[in-house]
Amino acid sequence: xxxxxxxxxxxxxxxxxxxxxxxxxxxxxxxxxxxxxxxxxxxxxxxxxxxxxxxxxxxxxxxxxxxxxxxxxxxxxxxxxxxxxxxxxxxxxxxxxxxxxxxxxxxxxxxxxxxxxxxxxxxxxxxxxxxxxxxxxxxxxxxxxxxxxxxxxxxxxxxxxxxxxxxxxxxxxxxxxxxxxxxxxxxxxxxxxxxxxxxxxxxxxxxxxxxxxxxxxxxxxxxxxxxxxxxxxxxxxxxxxxxxxxxxxxxxxxxxxxxxxxxxxxxxxxxxxxxxxxxxxxxxxxxxxxxxxxxxxxxxxxxxxxxxxxxxxxxxxxxxxxxxxxxxxxxxxxxxxxxxxxxxxxxxxxxxxxxxxxxxxxxxxxxxxxxxxxxxxxxxxxxxxxxxxxxxxxxxxxxxxxxxxxxxxxxxxxxxxxxxxxxxxxxxxxxxxxxxxxxxxxxxxxxxxxxxxxxxxxxxxxxxxxxxxxxxxxxxxxxxxxxxxxxxxxxxxxxxxxxxxxxxxxxxxxxxxxxxxxxxxxxxxxxxxxxxxxxxxxxxxxxxxxxxxxxxxxxxxxxxxxxxxxxxxxxxxxxxxxxxxxxxxxxxxxxxxxxxxxxxxxxxxxxxxxxxxxxxxxxxxxxxxxxxxxxxxxxxxxx
Numbered sequence: 311x312x313x314x315x316x317x318x319x320x321x322x323x324x325x326x327x328x329x330x331x332x333x334x335x336x337x338x339x340x341x342x343x344x345x346x347x348x349x350x351x352x353x354x355x356x357x358x359x360x361x362x363x364x365x366x367x368x369x370x371x372x373x374x375x376x377x378x379x380x381x382x383x384x385x386x387x388x389x390x391x392x393x394x395x396x397x398x399x400x401x402x403x404x405x406x407x408x409x410x411x412x413x414x415x416x417x418x419x420x421x422x423x424x425x426x427x428x429x430x431x432x433x434x435x436x437x438x439x440x441x442x443x444x445x446x447x448x449x450x451x452x453x454x455x456x457x458x459x460x461x462x463x464x465x466x467x468x469x470x471x472x473x474x475x476x477x478x479x480x481x482x483x484x485x486x487x488x489x490x491x492x493x494x495x496x497x498x499x500x501x502x503x504x505x506x507x508x509x510x511x512x513x514x515x516x517x518x519x520x521x522x523x524x525x526x527x528x529x530x531x532x533x534x535x536x537x538x539x540x541x542x543x544x545x546x547x548x549x550x551x552x553x554x555x556x557x558x559x560x561x562x563x564x565x566x567x568x569x570x571x572x573x574x575x576x577x578x579x580x581x582x583x584x585x586x587x588x589x590x591x592x593x594x595x596x597x598x599x600x601x602x603x604x605x606x607x608x609x610x611x612x613x614x615x616x617x618x619x620x621x622x623x624x625x626x627x628x629x630x631x632x633x634x635x636x637x638x639x640x641x642x643x644x645x646x647x648x649x650x651x652x653x654x655x656x657x658x659x660x661x662x663x664x665x666x667x668x669x670x671x672x673x674x675x676x677x678x679x680x681x682x683x684x685x686x687x688x689x690x691x692x693x694x695x696x697x698x699x700x701x702x703x704x705x706x707x708x709x710x711x712x713x714x715x716x717x718x719x720x721x722x723x724x725x726x727x728x729x730x731x732x733x734x735x736x737x738x739x740x741x742x743x744x745x746x747x748x749x750x751x752x753x754x755x756x757x758x759x760x761x762x763x764x765x766x767x768x769x770x771x772x773x774x775x776x777x778x779x780x781x782x783x784x785x786x787x788x789x790x791x792x793x794x795x796x797x798x799x800x801x802x803x804x805x806x807x808x809x810x811x812x813x814x815x816x817x818x819x820x821x822x823x824x825x826x827x828x829x830x831x832x833x834x835x836x837x838x839x840x841x842x843x844x845x846x847x848x849x850x851x852x853x854x855x856x857x858x859x860x861x862x863x864x865x866x867x868x869x870x871x872x873x874x875x876x877x878x879x880x881x882x883x884x885x886x887x888x889x890x891x892x893x894x895x896x897x898x899x900x901x902x903x904x905x906x907x908x909x910x911x912x913x914x915x916x917x918x919x920x921x922x923x924x925x926x927x928x929x930x931x932x933x934x935x936x937x938x939x940x941x942x943x944x945x946x947x948x949x
Contacts, residue, residue: 330438331465332364335431336550336562339370339421340393340403343379343494348402349732350840351421355404356502358425365435367562368503369481369548375401379494381487381504384538388505391512396557407434408557440468440521443563445547449535453542453570453663456482458509458531460549460563464521472555477514479552480531481505484544485567490671492706497732499704503548507536517551541666543569543600569630573601574608574657576670577633579650584701585740585783585831587677590640595652597636599628600667606658613651614641645678647699675699677782680745680829683752684852684929686946687741688874689722697742701833709737710836716847717757717814718876720948723847728772729763729806731838739834741849747828749853752821753944754789754832755873756849759809761800763841769794769802770841776819777835780827786835789819793837797844807842814847816871823853848874852929852944870932874946879920881906881943885936888913892935895920898928911936922947 339355341348359368371389372381375398382389392398396405396419404421411430412423424430442465447458460480470476487501508514509531517527535542550562577596599605605628612620624636641650650672655662662668678697687695692712694700702709713725724739731737746752754776762769773793777786800813821830834846850873868883885891893907903925906918920932925947934941 330440331442331561333435333437333439334367334562334564335365335407335434336405336559337366337368338392338396338405338408339368340373340375340396340398340401341370342373342375342377342401342496343381343492343498344377344496345375345401345494346496346730346840349496349498349730351402351425352498353733354425355421358428358431362431362435366431367548367564369483369550369562370502370504372501372504373398373401375399381493381501385505385507385536388508388512391508392505395512406430407559407562408552409559439561440464440466441551441561443549443551443561445549445563445565447545447547447565448568449542449570453535455534456532456545458547458565460529460531460547461526462517462529462551463526464523466523468521468560470519470555471553473519474516475553475555476517476519477552477554478517478527478529478549479512479514480509480529480547480549482507482509482536483546483548484540485546486544487540490669490705492704492708495707496730497704497706497708497735499706503546505548506539509533514552539666542664543567543573543575543667569600569602570663571602572605572657572660572662573599573664573667574605574654574662575600575667576652576654579652579670579672581650581672581674583783584673584738585675585677585699587782589644589676590642591650591674591676592640593638593650593672595636595638595670596633597624597628597654598633599630600664601657602630603658604629608657609655610636610638611653611655612638612641613653614643615649643674643676645676645697647673647675649673671705673702673705675701675740677743677831680743682745683748684850684944684946685742685744686874686929686948687849688716688720688847688948689724690716690720692722695742699740701738701740703736704732706731706735708732708735708838710739713845715759715809715811715845717759717811718848718872718874720847723759723809723845726774726836726844726846728770728836728838728841729843731840733838733840735838737836737838739836739846741832741834741851744830744832744851745828746821746823746830746853747825749855750823751854751856752823752830752851753818753854754821754849754851755816755818755871757814757816757847757872758797758844759799759814759847760797760844761807761813761842762794762798762802764802764804771839772797772841772844773837773839774844775835775837777833778821779831780829783831786833789821790817794839803842809845816848816873818869848872850874850944850946854942854944856941868934868941868943870943870945873944874948875922876947876949877922879922879932879945880917881920881932881934882915882917883934883941884915885911885913887937889937891916892933893918894933894935896931896933898930903930922949
């Protein structure tokens with residue numbers, strides 16, 4: 311750090327015309343990394359600000375509502391001061407130029423109400439301001455300190471509402487903070503215009519009580535760059551003039567980010583697709599010159615999981631702001647899930663002065679060798695099964711995780727956290743690769759439990775699809791898909807949903823298996839509408855063989871549930887014609903352990919119960935014989 315904080319207060323007067331200036335409306339939003347509603351509203355607020363760049367300026371304070379996140383913990387004092395100033399007690403909370411935007415106490419500070427009527431912003435922006443604010447900043451040679459200047463100019467005569475109450479507040483912000491993994495529980499990975507520190511303090515700098523038209527004030531600020539700044543090239547200063555008597559903000563202004571001299575940035579990293587059946591992957595990597603000087607060289611460190619497997623020495627010529635895609639050699643990997651980490655170092659052979667943008671990560675999965683059917687998975691081991699994977703594109707906490715609930719009296723299942731997952735977020739649960747050559751049909755059976763989130767104007771529309779591939783994920787076919795009310799098994803509510811044991815529903819899908827395409831890859835694809843939690847359990851996939859047209863017709867009407875079973879199994883089927891029907895149960899050794907029914911039955915629907923109290927745990931075949939046709943179903947007994 312080269313200089314301590316300094317402040318200069320300079321006055322200048324000159325003759326000017328009596329005019330007013332366009333107003334830049336300041337939107338102070340109090341948000342949080344663990345605030346679910348904040349994650350929902352923030353994209354809409356940002357869209358509105360982006361659509362009105364000359365009318366609106368966003369300044370965000372990351373607060374400890376409902377609990378503290380890392381951004382709040384990095385600068386509690388300044389955030390708490392602004393919380394207390396406005397009496398903030400919920401999030402998201404937003405102030406428009408420090409005052410009530412609609413003069414309605416019932417809707418105060420809720421950004422949802424502000425978003426409902428664009429006139430709140432447009433009407434305020436139409437009111438001209440008595441000031442202009444111009445802000446610039448620069449870095450020291452070693453980029454450890456900043457020097458900033460704010461010039462305030464009166465565009466008309468101005469008198470403050472109460473003596474000694476006019477303040478200028480000055481905030482160091484990061485224009486964009488991006489995380490590979492969400493820092494909190496609400497899934498947000500990108501944060502805009504976040505206040506990182508206020509100078510000289512949140513109380514601001516006292517300004518004179520009166521201004522004459524054309525009179526200007528120059529304020530100089532300098533200080534060390536806080537150690538918790540993620541990306542120095544994203545530093546932007548925001549200043550605003552506020553009347554502490556009324557809390558009304560008279561004008562706001564912003565500078566622009568400036569680059570450090572030598573700064574190589576890791577922009578993106580991706581494998582061709584999440585699932586690979588090769589023994590290596592060739593990722594694509596984008597490098598950007600984020601510095602002021604032309605970038606001619608840098609080192610790219612390549613990590614697979616925790617081990618450095620390569621260092622690529624890149625040379626070339628990138629002008630400031632330009633990007634390139636260096637060639638990265640293939641990276642060998644074993645079967646399973648993996649994490650790639652790329653770090654750029656030594657831009658132009660010098661120490662990197664801006665480490666916050668050096669690292670990018672990407673996850674991928676090498677498919678395990680195919681396993682023979684049946685697959686029987688109830689997650690009772692309490693961990694992701696071997697050969698399975700989770701594609702979490704945003705790398706946030708709101709994804710597929712093990713949960714301490716279960717269908718049919720079991721204690722574990724998998725949960726998709728739609729409750730905290732931002733809208734349109736996609737997460738995939740990948741199953742063990744399967745060899746389906748044991749029959750000409752595959753049967754997929756699974757249990758689900760879900761309720762929608764109850765919004766004021768309707769319910770959420772979260773989506774779950776079961777998809778299959780026979781080409782290692784190059785293409786996927788949807789086998790089953792439900793969303794919103796059709797996905798739900800319980801009534802909508804606003805609280806985070808835990809599964810009602812009576813609301814589990816079993817679903818099944820049949821697949822025709824045709825050689826040579828007998829290796830199958832499955833995934834459950836979840837797409838969030840920022841709704842409520844979904845639970846999956848008892849995922850079973852088994853092979854069987856169907857021969858003849860009549861077999862095929864009878865098969866469509868046969869259902870065995872629940873599966874797996876702990877006490878009773880229901881066997882439902884439709885008899886196509888009146889005649890003798892025999893229903894038997896066969897164990898894994900091919901022995902008939904029970905004949906449940908053998909009698910003449912009328913055409914139509916029938917249901918038979920099998921009590922498994924005396925049956926050993928294992929896989930059984932239910933065989934239905936009718937009018938010369940045979941249909942079989944697998945059932946798992948797991949008591």
